[in-house]
Amino acid sequence: MSQPLLAILRRDVSRLLRGSQHGAWGSGIALPILFFLAVAIIFPFAIGPDPRLLGRVGGGVIWVAALLAAILPLDRLVEPDIEAGFFDQWALRGIAEEGLIAIRILAHWLSFAPALMLAALPAGALLGLGGDGLRMVELGLLAGTPGLAALGVMVAAITAGLKGGAALAGLLVIPLAVPILIFGAGALASGGASGIALCGAASLVLVALAPFAGAGAVRAGR
Amino acid sequence: MQSALTAKALSCRRGDRWLFEALDLSLDAGEALYLTGPNGAGKTSLMRMLAGLLRPSPTLQGMMGTIAWSGSVAMLDERPALDMALPLGEALAFWRDIDGAQDVPFERLGIAPLLDVPVRYLSTGQKKRAALARMMGQGARNWLLDEPLNGLDVAGVALIEELVAEHCARGGTAIVTSHQPIRLPGARQLDIGTQAL
Numbered sequence: 273m274s275q276p277l278l279a280i281l282r283r284d285v286s287r288l289l290r291g292s293q294h295g296a297w298g299s300g301i302a303l304p305i306l307f308f309l310a311v312a313i314i315f316p317f318a319i320g321p322d323p324r325l326l327g328r329v330g331g332g333v334i335w336v337a338a339l340l341a342a343i344l345p346l347d348r349l350v351e352p353d354i355e356a357g358f359f360d361q362w363a364l365r366g367i368a369e370e371g372l373i374a375i376r377i378l379a380h381w382l383s384f385a386p387a388l389m390l391a392a393l394p395a396g397a398l399l400g401l402g403g404d405g406l407r408m409v410e411l412g413l414l415a416g417t418p419g420l421a422a423l424g425v426m427v428a429a430i431t432a433g434l435k436g437g438a439a440l441a442g443l444l445v446i447p448l449a450v451p452i453l454i455f456g457a458g459a460l461a462s463g464g465a466s467g468i469a470l471c472g473a474a475s476l477v478l479v480a481l482a483p484f485a486g487a488g489a490v491r492a493g494r
Numbered sequence: 495m496q497s498a499l500t501a502k503a504l505s506c507r508r509g510d511r512w513l514f515e516a517l518d519l520s521l522d523a524g525e526a527l528y529l530t531g532p533n534g535a536g537k538t539s540l541m542r543m544l545a546g547l548l549r550p551s552p553t554l555q556g557m558m559g560t561i562a563w564s565g566s567v568a569m570l571d572e573r574p575a576l577d578m579a580l581p582l583g584e585a586l587a588f589w590r591d592i593d594g595a596q597d598v599p600f601e602r603l604g605i606a607p608l609l610d611v612p613v614r615y616l617s618t619g620q621k622k623r624a625a626l627a628r629m630m631g632q633g634a635r636n637w638l639l640d641e642p643l644n645g646l647d648v649a650g651v652a653l654i655e656e657l658v659a660e661h662c663a664r665g666g667t668a669i670v671t672s673h674q675p676i677r678l679p680g681a682r683q684l685d686i687g688t689q690a691l
Contacts, residue, residue, distance in 0.1 A: 279591035287577070294579035294612075357573030360547055364569055365592065365632070494547050 276367060277375060284379030292348060301383050304341040305391050311337035312395035323400045330399030331409050331460035334392055335453055338413060341388065342420045343445055347438035349380060349428035350490070359490055369487030373425060377482060381421035389413050405460060411468050412456035419452045419475030422482035429486035433493050452478075496523045497564065498636060498667045499544070504559035506539045507551040513539055514686055516553055521667045523564075523635075526658060526678050529671045531686035537671040538571070540686060541640045544669065545569045565635030570642055574625035576613045582624055583609035589628050596633040602653070603627050618645035626654070637661060637668040643676060651676065 291300030315333050316326055353359055362372055389410055396406040427444045431437035451474040459467025499521040506513040513536030521527060529537050542548040543559075545567055550559030576585040582605065590596075600606040603623045608616060616624060622645050629637065642654050655677050658668045662680075670678060 276592040279588060283577075283588055292579060294577070355573070356578075357571065357575035360542075360545070360569070360571075360573075361575045361589075361628075363547055364545055364567055494542070 276365070277371060280362070280367075280372065281375050281379055284376055285382055288345070288349075288379055288383035292352060298387075301345070301387050304344040304384060305387050307344060308337045308341040308388060308391055309395060311340065312398050315399065326400040327402065327405065330396065330401045331405050332457045333399060334395055334401075334409050335412070335457040337395070338388055338392070338417075339420065339446070339449055339453060342384065342417075342424055342449075343442045345380075345384070346424055346428045346431075346441040346445070349376065349425050350486070351428065351432040351437065354432050354490065354493065360494070369490045370483045373429060373486035373490070374483040376486075377418075377422045377425045377479065380425055381418055385413070385417035385421065388417065408460050408468070412459050412471055415468050415472035416452040416456040416475050419471075419478040420449060422475075422478040423448055426478075426482035426486045426489075429489040432489070448478075497521070498523045498525070499561075499563055501544065501561045502559060503550075503553060503557050504540070504543060504561070505551045505553045506536050506543060506548070508536075508539070516557075517559075517686075519544075519684070521636075521669070523665045523667065524662050526662050526668045526670065526681035528676070528678050528681045528683045529669060529686060530683060535687045537686055538640055541569065541571070541638050541669065541671065545638055563636055566632070567636045567638060568629045568632040568634035569638040569640070570625055570629045571640040572644065574613070574621050574628065576621075576624055576628060578614040579612060581610050582613055582616065585613050586624070586627055586631065589631055593632045596631045598627050598631045600627065604650075604653075619647055619650055622646055623650065626657075630657075635666050637666065639668060639670045639672075641671055641673070643672050643674045 287300070289297055289300050312334065319325065319329070359369070359372065363369070392409055392413060393406070396409060401409065423445055427441045431441045431444070434440060452471055455467050455471035455474060459465070459471065497520060499519065501517070501519040504517040504519065505515045517540070529540065531537050539548060543550055544561060546561070550561070552558050576582070577588070600609070603626060605620065605623050605627060608620060613621065613624065622642070626642070637658070639658070643651050646654065651674070658670065658678060661668055670676060
């Protein structure tokens with residue numbers, strides 16, 4: 273990767289991990305992760321402490337919580353940098369928007385996926401997932417989160433500059449994330465690797481498409 | 495003289511209103527252009543078009559405008575493109591990593607004592623000076639300055655006039671819009687208000 277792109281990746285990761293206020297490392301992602309854990313914690317309260325029931329639905333709950341947590345940071349993925357003029361300045365330097373969006377997807381994934389997979393461990397314990405179930409959840413998250421990151425950045429680029437864009441972004445992400453959710457959470461029920469593979473495939477399609485769709489949206493918004 | 499900018503048949507249409515149509519523009523190396531016109535005449539649109547951020551609208555005859563620059567282009571507008579939460583020095587260092595190290599006269603721009611201060615604490619004029627530092631750090635041959643005097647004090651205005659004059663003396667070009675009076679010796683003037691259809 274060339275020097276400018278590396279500098280942009282460094283900035284993107286730092287901005288997403290530290291938040292726009294440039295706080296401590298992790299403060300930018302703390303809220304979605306705490307939200308994810310909070311959903312896992314209140315769920316047993318809502319359906320009761322039956323370990324068999326929890327063990328059966330626990331994997332699905334983790335997936336839904338992960339999806340909701342991935343939606344939380346959408347409004348600060350792309351829009352602030354368009355408003356501040358960063359995308360215009362990059363364009364003046366001949367840096368293609370496709371590359372910028374691809375870098376941002378990578379940065380978004382780096383900032384939330386490892387933390388989410390780590391938080392899935394205590395969440396899995398709270399929901400009484402067994403070792404096998406937890407392994408499938410972690411593998412599924414590994415395969416599915418790149419797609420969620422790509423989807424998040426793409427939708428954030430499309431809704432940047434719209435009034436009420438954040439709420440609209442959440443609404444757009446959920447239906448498009450359904451394939452990842454079906455195969456990722458479905459792998460838990462079937463217990464096979466085929467679900468993970470399909471989840472990864474759906475994820476890769478999104479990763480491949482998102483830079484072009486996102487770049488088109490950024491250019492059209494000028 | 496070597497030509498730095500050749501733009502032909504530029505048109506800009508916003509809704510059903512033509513801001514300007516079939517505008518030809520050329521600049522030689524070392525030349526400055528002072529772009530004037532009333533509010534809403536399309537000065538900023540023309541600047542963004544010249545920067546490549548806005549595509550020229552096709553004319554009524556279906557002709558597409560063309561823009562050819564020789565050398566790189568830098569733009570200064572109302573957005574500084576600096577991270578608000580970062581100290582100014584670090585915010586500028588991000589662009590230095592992209593543009594490569596250039597000589598930027600921090601002292602002269604009056605921001606040398608501000609390098610430790612987070613960008614969001616800077617005043618409007620100080621942000622403008624910081625954005626000027628970012629633009630100069632690009633080391634581009636062609637400058638697009640959209641309202642560079644906004645928020646600047648008297649000394650700042652004089653500084654911009656000097657910097658533009660020096661830049662042109664080195665063979666660079668500058669296109670400047672400003673509602674405040676600005677002295678650009680030897681600059682051509684283009685009133686975009688007269689180009690409306």
